[in-house]
Amino acid sequence: EVKLEESGGGLVQPGGSMKLSCAASGFTFSDAWMDWVRQSPEKGLEWVAEIRSKANNHATYYAESVKGRFTISRDDSKSSVYLQMNSLRAEDTGIYYCTNAMDYWGQGTSVTVSS
């Protein structure tokens, strides 16, 4: 059974930083392309970032709205993917989901950026 479990969300002030983690199981993590997607009432579902497998040189891609502020990374030895979020803005508020190339999704972790 595929499982994706996000953690690390919470309340942060504008301009602050936060790191999200996602622990995966039930599939060959090292071969998987992993994504972060967020959801808010204002913007709906929005793709955030992708990191590809070692075979694809762990290439990373970002939505324009987060480029230069967010960093996606992975640790294949821990079957985990991360999202480092810096210079957070109110519009980054939402539920952040970890997905394996959009096939399976975790339950999400809530991020609120507010003073």
Next chain:
Amino acid sequence: DVVMTQTPLSLPVSLGDQASISCRSSQSLVHSNGNTYLHWYLQKPGQSPKLLIYKVSNRFSGVPDRFSGSGSGTDFTLKISRVEAEDLGVYFCSQSTHVWTFGGGTKLEIK
């Protein structure tokens, strides 16, 4: 970015009816490799989205055959024959031919 437009926003149905949801993209979803990366998801209340259909018409693992997808180019349709109570929720179309984008969702609810 490619804009995905779903209609209707809300779809009241009676159990056992057929339901149809439309999704239109602002540009062609045919990839240079010949594939069309149009997918459908269902999000039930309090849950994350679940993949139903990938690449226009392929049912994902465990998805009942009452779900079917069709379409080409920029116009796509999801059909649910004989709607059951467990089918209620918000349906999203999504494309990954270009930078990944999602439709705004169609809420399937009981009439």
